[in-house]
Amino acid sequence: MRLRSLIAGALAAALLVGTGAAAWAKPPRRIAIDVTVSHALDAQGAIDPRGVQLDAYLKPQFRYGGLKVLQEERLDLALDQVGTLQLPNGRKLRLRPLDIGSEGLLLSVSVQGTLWTDMRIRNGHLVVIGAERYEAGKLVIGLEPHF
Amino acid sequence: MTDRVRVAERPQPLAERDERALHAYHDGELRGFARWRFERRLARSPALQRELRGLSELGLLLRERAAAAPGPELWDRIAQRLPAADARRQAEAVTGATPWRLRWLPPLGAVAAALAVAAVMAQQWLTAPALDQAGVVRWMDSRGRSVMVLEEDEQNEVTIIWLLDGGPGGAAVGGGSAAS
Numbered sequence: 001m002r003l004r005s006l007i008a009g010a011l012a013a014a015l016l017v018g019t020g021a022a023a024w025a026k027p028p029r030r031i032a033i034d035v036t037v038s039h040a041l042d043a044q045g046a047i048d049p050r051g052v053q054l055d056a057y058l059k060p061q062f063r064y065g066g067l068k069v070l071q072e073e074r075l076d077l078a079l080d081q082v083g084t085l086q087l088p089n090g091r092k093l094r095l096r097p098l099d100i101g102s103e104g105l106l107l108s109v110s111v112q113g114t115l116w117t118d119m120r121i122r123n124g125h126l127v128v129i130g131a132e133r134y135e136a137g138k139l140v141i142g143l144e145p146h147f
Numbered sequence: 148m149t150d151r152v153r154v155a156e157r158p159q160p161l162a163e164r165d166e167r168a169l170h171a172y173h174d175g176e177l178r179g180f181a182r183w184r185f186e187r188r189l190a191r192s193p194a195l196q197r198e199l200r201g202l203s204e205l206g207l208l209l210r211e212r213a214a215a216a217p218g219p220e221l222w223d224r225i226a227q228r229l230p231a232a233d234a235r236r237q238a239e240a241v242t243g244a245t246p247w248r249l250r251w252l253p254p255l256g257a258v259a260a261a262l263a264v265a266a267v268m269a270q271q272w273l274t275a276p277a278l279d280q281a282g283v284v285r286w287m288d289s290r291g292r293s294v295m296v297l298e299e300d301e302q303n304e305v306t307i308i309w310l311l312d313g314g315p316g317g318a319a320v321g322g323g324s325a326a327s
Contacts, residue, residue, distance in 0.1 A: 057303065057305045057307070058307070061297060061307065061309075062309070082174045082176065094170070094174075096174065098206065106285075110170060112163075112167060113163040113166065113167070113290070114289070114290065114292075114310065115287070115288070115289050115290070115294070115308070115310060116170075116287070116288045117284060117285075117286060117287040117288070117308065118205075118284075118285045118286045118287075119283050119284050119285060119306075120281070120283060120285055121283055121306075125283070125299070125304075125305075125306070126304075126305045126306070127283060127305070127306045127307075127308070128305055128306070128307045128308070129307075129308045129309075129310075130307070130308065130309035130310055131310060132310060132312065133312055138312075
């Protein structure tokens with residue numbers, strides 16, 4: 001009887017240690033954010049093949065001549081980690097995932113000197129920010145988080 | 148542009164240099180001398196202190212709100228425990244070990260559990276539409292500039308935030324250009 005108790009106790013201890021170690025070893029959750037920076041041109045021009053989908057979303061709402069994709073980056077961030085991207089106009093785009101819940105990712109976004117916003121975004125949902133003027137056009141930033 | 152368009156404005160923004168330094172400080176990006184120098188400025192400037200408090204409180208509020216909201220997985224967790232609770236009740240009924248004076252406890256517990264589940268479900272049912280209406284954009288500071296927010300709807304599966312550089316008549320359909 002005593003031996004059985006000892007074995008049971010040892011098994012329970014091993015289970016506890018194993019569970020604790022597994023929890024300890026669990027890596028922090030990562031969030032990949034696809035960032036696309038495009039230039040919506042005032043003058044008539046071509047639509048960049050990489051910007052066809054964006055053009056389809058923007059065309060019914062806004063008027064512009066052409067669309068050129070300038071940057072495509074993927075930021076791999078942990079919660080509360082700040083990701084920074086230099087925009088073509090020299091300003092910084094800063095992204096900070098704050099929380100992941102049933103409604104999606106709570107993401108803090110700031111375009112230096114222009115805009116600061118917090119958004120709750122579903123997995124794979126596209127958010128487009130028409131930021132500010134840049135060389136006879138407007139900078140357009142696309143954000144698509146995956147988590 | 149219909150009711151899915153919202154406009155956000157802010158009257159008195161910080162200077163751009165201050166805002167940049169404040170955000171960097173808040174995010175822990177300032178080190179060494181830069182951090183020391185900003186902390187000196189912070190100690191002398193009530194406006195900077197107020198903004199920093201705002202940043203910190205906002206982060207806390209957003210986290211609390213996210214943590215307090217019951218997720219759809221709550222019901223799944225409750226449902227997973229129900230078979231175990233049923234089995235335990237059946238085992239107790241078979242052994243008949245419960246004294247007759249305490250036999251009113253299980254029905255009372257069941258009623259309490261049912262009320263608790265109903266309360267949780269009612270809360271989810273009541274809060275879900277409000278959350279849906281909240282949209283993607285939860286908060287925004289556009290430094291006094293007008294912003295158009297086009298939330299996702301049946302036709303558009305994208306959320307668009309558009310800063311208006313020009314005057315009214317901006318960038319909506321039939322309005323100005325992308326540069327406006």
